[in-house]
Amino acid sequence: MTKRLKLGMVGGGQGAFIGAVHRLCARMDDKYEFVAGCLSSTPEKAAASAEEIGLDPLRSYPDFKTMADKESKRDDGIDVVSIVTPNHMHAEPVIEFLNRDIHVICDKPMTSTLEDAYRIVESASKSKANFFLTHNYSGYPVVREMRSLIKNGELGALRIVKGSYLQGWLGSKEEDTGLNKQAEWRTDPKRSGVAGAVGDIGSHTMHLIEFITGEKLLSVAADLTTFVDGRKLEDDASVLLRMTNNIKGNLSISQIATCEENNFKISIYGDKGALHWSQENPNYAMFNKLGQANQIVSRGGFILYDGSLSSTRVPPGHPEGYLEAFAQIYSDAADVIMNKPNKLELLDILPNVKDGLHIMKFINACVDSSNSNSNWTNLSTE
Numbered sequence: 001m002t003k004r005l006k007l008g009m010v011g012g013g014q015g016a017f018i019g020a021v022h023r024l025c026a027r028m029d030d031k032y033e034f035v036a037g038c039l040s041s042t043p044e045k046a047a048a049s050a051e052e053i054g055l056d057p058l059r060s061y062p063d064f065k066t067m068a069d070k071e072s073k074r075d076d077g078i079d080v081v082s083i084v085t086p087n088h089m090h091a092e093p094v095i096e097f098l099n100r101d102i103h104v105i106c107d108k109p110m111t112s113t114l115e116d117a118y119r120i121v122e123s124a125s126k127s128k129a130n131f132f133l134t135h136n137y138s139g140y141p142v143v144r145e146m147r148s149l150i151k152n153g154e155l156g157a158l159r160i161v162k163g164s165y166l167q168g169w170l171g172s173k174e175e176d177t178g179l180n181k182q183a184e185w186r187t188d189p190k191r192s193g194v195a196g197a198v199g200d201i202g203s204h205t206m207h208l209i210e211f212i213t214g215e216k217l218l219s220v221a222a223d224l225t226t227f228v229d230g231r232k233l234e235d236d237a238s239v240l241l242r243m244t245n246n247i248k249g250n251l252s253i254s255q256i257a258t259c260e261e262n263n264f265k266i267s268i269y270g271d272k273g274a275l276h277w278s279q280e281n282p283n284y285a286m287f288n289k290l291g292q293a294n295q296i297v298s299r300g301g302f303i304l305y306d307g308s309l310s311s312t313r314v315p316p317g318h319p320e321g322y323l324e325a326f327a328q329i330y331s332d333a334a335d336v337i338m339n340k341p342n343k344l345e346l347l348d349i350l351p352n353v354k355d356g357l358h359i360m361k362f363i364n365a366c367v368d369s370s371n372s373n374s375n376w377t378n379l380s381t382e
Helices: 018-027 043-053 064-073 091-098 114-126 141-151 181-186 197-213 322-337 343-349 353-371
Strands: 005-010 032-038 080-083 103-106 131-133 158-166 217-225 236-243 248-254 263-270 273-278 284-289 295-298
Touching (some): 005 064, 018 032, 018 080, 064 091, 091 114, 131 322, 131 353, 141 263, 197 217, 197 236, 197 248, 197 353
Parallel strands (some): 005 080, 158 248
Antiparallel strands (some): 158 263, 236 248, 284 295
16 A cells, blocks of 8 residues: 655634645545644634544644644654645745755745745755645646647747636625635735735736746736725736747736636647637637647547646546646645656646746736836846
8 A cells, every 4th residue: 555645734724715625635646644733823723623624633733833843753743734824824834844854735826925935945945855836727637738739849839828817706895794714815915915816816827827838937017906995905917928939928817807706718829829728617628720620638538648648537528627636736746755756757847946936026026017007027037
């Protein structure tokens, strides 16, 4: 029997959305066993959260420093920890566990400030442990097949990229209702960081474009808007992109697009073809080649390259979705930690500390550009 990795978690207690998603997805491929946690910012809520999900009370900790200290000294201590707190609470626990050579799987974005991002990079460079970032949309099999198609030249020279991520859940002032913990912290600059929608879903969109194309963002011209009166961070953004190899593009990011759910779409255009993918129908992508009939790329179906087969769990026609894509990040991270034969291949595609820093530079560049009348703004090269 293959050994399961012992998993701990910081954050993700009562009232949190993403913590339960992480725990569920970590278990999906049977590579982790959830054994320890500091599930909330107060000892009382941490203990109550642990009891609610059946965590051993002896391994439910009042704070992450106590958890890191005690788990690192146990013979059966955790191998890896998930950090699923609000953004402003990522850096300190990440650094604490990396300094003890405990692998880290961190929710995106990497942290709330560029300064803290650099601190994480420094800590990761000195640690024997790996750092992974859950830009989970890169776990979709069809997205990985799109990456393979582009890598093998099927679209020719890339010209244009377009990304849109439209939600409507913040169309009113949800943060004032007392009923939506997500809305409260995601619209609070002290906890979310300098950006709202751009940091939340814009970060996913930009990462996925770079993941699929293999190209990097160089500069942005951004227009960030706060439509809901009294909100402290932007809830809508339009962003022009300049990327490597003279690729141009744009992003449309909104959390106030009335009646939208998770309408996340990517289009990539080259001089020989194009690819189109929608997150709300994630098992298929449209593949257009110049002068040929349009093709549909199907998850687990006939494919040109092996970009998706290794991340497919059930036969085509049985839908896989968000949870499976999220679980793929956990599964791949486990294979890296356990030194499986495909480790180097997985390290090439898993979101890492460099990706996290790069996306933090993107977020800050968008804010800086918008604050300077949408002037073109280069990403920091530090």
